[in-house]
Amino acid sequence: MAGSNWLPRWFYQLASPRWCYDITGKLLPGFLIAAVLLLVAGLVWALAFAPPDYQQGNSFRIMYIHVPSAILAQSCYMLMAIAGAVGLIWKIKVADMVAFACAPIGASIAVMALATGAIWGKPTWGSWWVWDARLTSMLILLFLYMGVMALYAAMDNETTAAKAASVLSLVGLVNIPIIKYSVEWWNTLHQPATFTLTEKPAMPVEMWLPLLVMVLGFYCFFGVSLMLRLRNEIIRRERRSGWVRELITSR
Amino acid sequence: MQFETISEFIKMDGHGLYVWLSYAIGVSILIGNLILPLFTRKELIKNLARRLRRENNAQ
Numbered sequence: 001m002a003g004s005n006w007l008p009r010w011f012y013q014l015a016s017p018r019w020c021y022d023i024t025g026k027l028l029p030g031f032l033i034a035a036v037l038l039l040v041a042g043l044v045w046a047l048a049f050a051p052p053d054y055q056q057g058n059s060f061r062i063m064y065i066h067v068p069s070a071i072l073a074q075s076c077y078m079l080m081a082i083a084g085a086v087g088l089i090w091k092i093k094v095a096d097m098v099a100f101a102c103a104p105i106g107a108s109i110a111v112m113a114l115a116t117g118a119i120w121g122k123p124t125w126g127s128w129w130v131w132d133a134r135l136t137s138m139l140i141l142l143f144l145y146m147g148v149m150a151l152y153a154a155m156d157n158e159t160t161a162a163k164a165a166s167v168l169s170l171v172g173l174v175n176i177p178i179i180k181y182s183v184e185w186w187n188t189l190h191q192p193a194t195f196t197l198t199e200k201p202a203m204p205v206e207m208w209l210p211l212l213v214m215v216l217g218f219y220c221f222f223g224v225s226l227m228l229r230l231r232n233e234i235i236r237r238e239r240r241s242g243w244v245r246e247l248i249t250s251r
Numbered sequence: 252m253q254f255e256t257i258s259e260f261i262k263m264d265g266h267g268l269y270v271w272l273s274y275a276i277g278v279s280i281l282i283g284n285l286i287l288p289l290f291t292r293k294e295l296i297k298n299l300a301r302r303l304r305r306e307n308n309a310q
Contacts, residue, residue, distance in 0.1 A: 039281070043278075047260075047270075047274070048252055048253060050253070051253060052253060057264050057266060058264050058266045058267075058270060059263075059266040059270060061263070062274075065273060065274060069277065108280050108283070108284055109280070111280065112276060112277055115273070115276050116276060116277060119269050119272055119276075120269065120273065122269060123266055123269050224285060225285055225288065228289065229288045229291075231292070232288055232291050232292050232295055235292075235299070236295055239302075245303060248300050248303055249300070249303060251296065251300070
């Protein structure tokens with residue numbers, strides 16, 4: 001890459017495991033405080049203060065963890081696929097580590113979205129599970145996460161494992177628009193999107209404001225969990241480098 | 252506050268089991284995602300420190 005400086009400086013800094021370890025160490029406390037504050041406020045607000053739905057009553061309170069988890073599960077997948085692509089194209093080790101760290105978080109959050117959805121479905125639709133397009137595509141998302149994790153677990157060579165996992169996550173990216181538009185393309189049981197970026201929510205403000213707080217809280221939580229896992233992975237893979245040795249002995 | 256008493260808050264007009272079960276699942280997944288990496292970190296650093304000590308003794 002002689003003479004090519006069209007990419008900003010931080011892009012190259014991100015490629016340095018040590019720089020990444022230091023910067024995430026500085027960012028972690030802020031994200032943790034924000035996540036705890038937003039989630040605690042959002043939970044109390046959602047459970048005790050938001051008004052009940054005129055049709056669904058109090059079971060609608062499940063929305064306040066169902067919707068944020070479904071949004072986060074998809075965002076996390078997109079980050080995993082993008083990080084995987086960056087790793088494939090620029091051979092950046094840290095990008096591979098980010099993709100690796102995304103997989104277990106995304107899988108558990110997809111489980112959360114599916115489980116809370118099933119529990120919400122019982123009093124609302126009368127069934128825990130239906131083979132509705134939205135539910136099925138969300139289940140496929142979970143399987144994609146599990147496939148990526150299985151690939152990492154199956155291969156000893158980190159570079160080969162990262163390549164295979166990145167290709168799988170990039171192919172699986174096609175599932176994201178399918179999840180998004182499933183409620184429009186197929187006439188199904190699942191209700192349409194609660195939140196869109198372009199339109200005003202169809203709910204009163206005292207219902208969607210706690211949802212917004214929860215979504216932001218989930219993203220901050222994701223930041224914390226991702227940075228914790230990324231730092232572990234940096235230490236593990238860079239264990240032979242001088243700075244990690246110093247870090248370990250200085251403790 | 253939407254509820255007059257604690258028992259009303261727990262019952263949620265008959266939907267209590269569904270609401271509290273999903274919140275319990277949600278909160279435990281969130282907490283697990285923070286505790287597990289911290290635990291991994293502790294183990295990792297312990298193992299690396301042991302390996303470093305062994306290398307230093309061998310020299």
